[in-house]
Amino acid sequence: xxxxxxxxxxxxxxxxxxxxxxxxxxxxxxxxxxxxxxxxxxxxxxxxxxxxxxxxxxxxxxxxxxxxxxxxxxxxxxxxxxxxxxxxxxxxxxxxxxxxxxxxxxxxxxxxxxxxxxxxxxxxxxxxxxxxxxxxxxxxxxxxxxxxxxxxxxxxxxxxxxxxxxxxxxxxxxxxxxxxxxxxxxxxxxxxxxxxxxxxxxxxxxxxxxxxxxxxxxxxxxxxxxxxxxxxxxxxxxxxxxxxxxxxxxxxxxxxxxxxxxxxxxxxxxxxxxxxxxxxxxxxxxxxxxxxxxxxxxxxxxxxxxxxxxxxxxxxxxxxxxxxxxxxxxxxxxxxxxxxxxxxxxxxxxxxxxxxxxxxxxxxxxxxxxxxxxxxxxxxxxxxxxxxxxxxxxxxxxxxx
Amino acid sequence: xxxxxxxxxxxxxxxxxxxxxxxxxxxxxxxxxxxxxxxxxxxxxxxxxxxxxxxxxxxxxxxxxxxxxxxxxxxxxxxxxxxxxxxxxxxxxxxxxxxxxxxxxxxxxxxxxxxxxxxxxxxxxxxxxxxxxxxxxxxxxxxxxxxxxxxxxxxxxxxxxxxxx
Numbered sequence: 347x348x349x350x351x352x353x354x355x356x357x358x359x360x361x362x363x364x365x366x367x368x369x370x371x372x373x374x375x376x377x378x379x380x381x382x383x384x385x386x387x388x389x390x391x392x393x394x395x396x397x398x399x400x401x402x403x404x405x406x407x408x409x410x411x412x413x414x415x416x417x418x419x420x421x422x423x424x425x426x427x428x429x430x431x432x433x434x435x436x437x438x439x440x441x442x443x444x445x446x447x448x449x450x451x452x453x454x455x456x457x458x459x460x461x462x463x464x465x466x467x468x469x470x471x472x473x474x475x476x477x478x479x480x481x482x483x484x485x486x487x488x489x490x491x492x493x494x495x496x497x498x499x500x501x502x503x504x505x506x507x508x509x510x511x512x513x514x515x516x517x518x519x520x521x522x523x524x525x526x527x528x529x530x531x532x533x534x535x536x537x538x539x540x541x542x543x544x545x546x547x548x549x550x551x552x553x554x555x556x557x558x559x560x561x562x563x564x565x566x567x568x569x570x571x572x573x574x575x576x577x578x579x580x581x582x583x584x585x586x587x588x589x590x591x592x593x594x595x596x597x598x599x600x601x602x603x604x605x606x607x608x609x610x611x612x613x614x615x616x617x618x619x620x621x622x623x624x625x626x627x628x629x630x631x632x633x634x635x636x637x638x639x640x641x642x643x644x645x646x647x648x649x650x651x652x653x654x655x656x657x658x659x660x661x662x663x664x665x666x667x668x669x670x671x672x673x674x675x676x677x678x679x680x681x682x683x684x685x686x687x688x689x690x691x692x693x694x695x696x697x698x699x700x701x702x703x704x705x706x707x708x709x710x711x712x713x714x715x716x717x718x719x720x721x722x723x724x725x726x727x728x729x730x731x732x733x734x735x736x737x738x739x740x741x742x743x744x745x746x747x
Numbered sequence: 748x749x750x751x752x753x754x755x756x757x758x759x760x761x762x763x764x765x766x767x768x769x770x771x772x773x774x775x776x777x778x779x780x781x782x783x784x785x786x787x788x789x790x791x792x793x794x795x796x797x798x799x800x801x802x803x804x805x806x807x808x809x810x811x812x813x814x815x816x817x818x819x820x821x822x823x824x825x826x827x828x829x830x831x832x833x834x835x836x837x838x839x840x841x842x843x844x845x846x847x848x849x850x851x852x853x854x855x856x857x858x859x860x861x862x863x864x865x866x867x868x869x870x871x872x873x874x875x876x877x878x879x880x881x882x883x884x885x886x887x888x889x890x891x892x893x894x895x896x897x898x899x900x901x902x903x904x905x906x907x908x909x910x911x912x
Contacts, residue, residue, distance in 0.1 A: 398892040405877075406901055410908045441784055444750040568838075571814060571866025584838050676750060680784055681834050681845065683815065694832065696820055709816040709834070713869050746892060 363391055368731070370399045375735060376473065377742030379716075388727050393720045397713075400746035408706035412672030413439055414513055416706060421507040423708055424744040426466040429458050429498075430686040432511040435706075437592055438682035438693040439513045442675050445644055449636040451515040452594040457528070457631040458501070458510065459593075459684075460624040464535070465494045466687035467617050467624075471542060474614070474736035478555045483545050490538050493531050500524055514648035515641030525632060532628045539621050547615070556611035560722035560734035563608055570721060571714035574689025575620065576738050579613035581606040586685040593684075597634075598627050610737040617739070620687075647673050672701030681709075688712055688739050708747055712740040753783035763787050764809035765835075765844040772802055778849075788845040796833075796848050797858040797884075803835060804863055809842060811835040814860070817870035819878045823904040828852035829880055833860070850880060859885035877902035 369380035378399035384392040404423060408416045420435045421428035433455055440447060472487035495505040501520050502510035510517050546552045562572075564580040577584065585602040587595045603619035605612035641648045649668055650661035667673075677699040683692040692709030715738045722734045754760060760780050761767050766789055769777055776795035781788045791799050803811040816834040827849040835844050848857055859882035860867045871882045872891040879900035882888060890897060899906055 398890075398894070401892040403901060406906075406908055444784075568813060569865050571864070571870075582838070589838075589841050678753075678783055679788070679845075680786060681816070681843070690815060692816055692834070694816065694818060694834070705820045707816070707818040709818075713873075714866055717866065717869055 362386055366728075369396075373477075376740055379735070379740065379742055379745075381719075381731070383728065383731070385728060388729075390723050390726055390728060390731060393723050393731065395716055395719055397716070397742070397745050400742045402747065404747045405706055405708065408703055410702065412701050413675060413703060414668070414672065416703065417512060418507065418509045420708075421509055422743065423710075423747055424686065424688075424691070424712075424741050425506060426469050426741055427462045427687050428506060428508050429455075429462040429510065430684060430691060431708075432509060433459055433593065434682055434684045434686070434691050434693045435695075436511045436513050437684065438680050438695045439675065439703075440642075441680045441682055442678055442695060442697050443513070443644075443647060444676075445514055445642045445647065447515060447593075447642055448639045449594065450638045451640045451642075453631050453635055454516060454520065454640065455511060455593050456595060456598065457628055458498075460627045460631075461494055461497060461528070463624045463687045464621055465491055465498075467621055468494075470617065470687070470736075470739045471614075474733075474739070475546060475552075477732050477736045478552070480546065480549070480552065483542060486538070486541060486545070490535065497524070497527060497531065500527065512641070512648070514644050515639070519640060525635075528628065529632055532625050532632070535625055536622060539618065539625075543618060547618070553611065555729075555733055556614060556737075557607075557609060559610045559730045560726065560737060561607070561609050562718055562722050566721055567608070567718060570717045572689065572718055573711050573714065574685065574687070575613055575616045576689060576715050576718065578602065578604045579616045579737075580608035586683055586690060590683070592682070598630050600627050610733050613737045613739075674699060674701050675703075683709065686711055688741065688744070689715060691744075708744070710744045710747065712738075712742075712745045716740055716745060750784065753781050755779060755781045760787065763844070764806070764837075764840070764842065765789065765803055765811065768802065768806050768809070769799055773798075786843065786845060788847055790847045790849065793848050793850065793857050796846070797860055797863060799846065800833070800835075800860045800863045803844070809837050809840045811837045811842075811844060813838050814864040814866045814870075815843075817860070817867050817874060819874045819880055819902075821878060821902065821904045823852075826851060829855050829878060831857060831874065831880060855880040856883055857881075858883055859888075861885055876900070879903065 363384050363386045366383040366385050369375040370378040380396040382394040420431040423431050468487040468491040472484035475483035498508050499505045502508040564582045567577050567580045583604050600623045603616050605616050645664045650665055654661040655665050675697040677697050679696045681694045683690050689711030691711055694707040696705040698704040723731045776792050778790040813836040815836045818832050820830045829850040831848045833846040874880050875888050876890040876892050
């Protein structure tokens with residue numbers, strides 16, 4: 347079973363081991379993760395993650411806001427995939443309300459979620475490779491990431507904190523020329539993935555640093571709560587998009603890449619293949635985009651558009667009511683999970699029938715994945731700890747919330 | 748899409764593998780069950796939570812082999828005040844179930860499920876940190892988000908959202 351209470355290789359009290367503090371300000375800990383390492387020379391005997399340096403109390407803040415005011419907060423949990431968090435929260439509240447979302451809005455949500463996944467994986471790949479010493483990849487990845495951020499800016503007005511999904515649909519119609527830009531991006535992107543793979547996949551230094559490093563078995567990963575590419579890198583074939591579909595993912599055909607080895611390289615290869623699958627999903631979404639509205643037919647929940655608000659009394663009243671006193675949500679509770687780039691992102695929302703959520707809890711994929719770190723690294727080298735942190739792709743904003 | 752009314756009758760819910768399994772094992776462990784918005788919640792006796800989790804994990808027909816989440820809701824000033832929530836997922840059967848344990852404010856203590864699922868480690872520490880619910884048998888029940896010397900438990904409803912206390 348997993349290493350919960352790891353027995354030290356060397357008895358504590360003997361003065362062969364020392365305690366090394368790594369982080370919270372350390373470039374390879376991806377934010378403010380602090381690790382306490384007990385080391386014997388270059389070997390890691392024990393490792394203990396210490397988190398909470400980025401705790402902002404978002405869950406508490408949510409309880410003081412109207413339902414629609416929580417959407418911008420969800421961006422700030424995981425700043426690399428804001429749209430995934432927007433989606434998960436909106437789906438949870440829509441489930442509480444019993445809202446039906448038009449097909450076009452669902453397809454745009456899927457498309458933007460896959461763009462977000464590419465964006466997040468590019469940041470992961472760039473920083474992960476940089477941690478291990480391959481600096482060039484970082485520049486290549488951020489070049490393409492910039493294109494995606496421009497797309498986000500075009501559609502939502504923001505590069506990172508998009509808040510583009512709203513409860514009941516989308517904020518705005520996509521602007522003219524947006525689909526052409528997305529198409530031109532996905533057409534040239536697969537060649538760029540080949541470029542990254544040319545730099546890394548067969549690179550002997552990369553292979554030496556990643557193959558057989560930070561191994562974890564599927565059983566241990568499952569017991570410790572791993573999800574997403576970290577779990578699939580250990581050979582467990584489970585993806586929420588395919589197995590428990592949401593937001594019409596069941597209408598898309600895509601492969602779920604898995605790898606059996608459970609080492610850093612396996613997790614790398616899973617994510618790189620996911621980049622290609624995301625492109626395939628985006629192309630299907632572009633090809634079969636349905637026509638119709640982008641918001642649900644629920645005037646008490648969805649803000650009316652500006653044109654109607656200025657010409658129709660009814661719309662003006664609804665606008666005033668929603669903005670000034672929110673909308674009440676029937677009492678109940680839901681748990682909605684989506685496949686974020688890091689794994690199972692879940693929102694547990696409890697309503698007491700008022701206009702403010704009684705409780706919003708975010709199930710963080712990174713928090714669970716971080717628990718794998720001791721099991722992966724103990725007995726290895728300090729340098730491999732850096733590779734292991736990169737391979738589980740953590741975002742401290744999501745861990746600490 | 749109108750909301751269907753919640754179902755809380757055991758007879759109608761018996762087809763769900765998790766509930767039927769627990770009822771077959773020990774029907775007194777289940778306080779109530781509710782099926783609402785396509786999600787099943789089962790309220791469990793405090794003393795039975797660890798056995799229930801182990802039972803569901805090792806169920807051969809529908810193994811709930813993945814602990815997705817542990818969290819808590821504070822119903823202050825109502826009693827029982829705390830509700831500890833477990834979200835379980837069966838990866839082979841693609842089925843979810845929610846377990847709940849209600850706790851009084853006088854002694855918010857229950858058994859840790861870390862021996863069943865090591866994944867509960869950080870989740871339970873977070874609930875302890877932010878709600879002050881204690882998990883007996885947890886290997887390392889220390890604050891995780893707040894500093895070690897912090898006073899109070901911020902996600903409790905009687906803890907102010909802003910300002911000095």
